[in-house]
Amino acid sequence: NDTTESAFVKKTISSHKIVIFSKSYCPYCKRAKAVFKELNKVPHVVELDERDDGQNIQDALSKVVGRRTVPQVFIDGKHIGGSDDTVEAYTSGELAKLLGIAAKNDDL
Numbered sequence: 325n326d327t328t329e330s331a332f333v334k335k336t337i338s339s340h341k342i343v344i345f346s347k348s349y350c351p352y353c354k355r356a357k358a359v360f361k362e363l364n365k366v367p368h369v370v371e372l373d374e375r376d377d378g379q380n381i382q383d384a385l386s387k388v389v390g391r392r393t394v395p396q397v398f399i400d401g402k403h404i405g406g407s408d409d410t411v412e413a414y415t416s417g418e419l420a421k422l423l424g425i426a427a428k429n430d431d432l
């Protein structure tokens with residue numbers, strides 16, 4: 325039921341530093357994953373298309389983030405957003421800041 329799935333979402337984002345709710349075939353999700361790979365960080369990934377309860381989790385997640393698309397990225401329980409938001413946070417150095425690592429500065 326909805327309570328179970330929303331509890332799963334809350335537990336997941338509070339138990340892992342970086343969480344990506346994803347679908348394995350989704351190109352935007354691949355892009356978000358690539359950002360963390362670039363930062364040498366391993367996110368906790370929930371592949372919604374590979375779970376029987378994936379649809380229900382997506383419903384519960386949409387109530388938290390106000391969007392039905394994947395990916396949805398969280399760092400320290402804070403909602404970063406989708407793929408575009410994640411790439412933007414990477415480019416701005418916000419992601420490195422949140423992860424406590426030196427920002428890669430290509431302008432130097």
Ligand SMILES: N[C@@H](CCC(=O)N[C@@H](CS)C(=O)NCC(=O)O)C(=O)O
Pocket residue numbers: 347349350351352353392393394395405406407408409
């Ligand atoms: N602008 C969004 C695009 C995300 C997007 O379009 N994701 C597709 C899958 S690649 C989606 O969620 N489709 C609806 C669904 O899978 O339920 C972002 O940057 O995250």
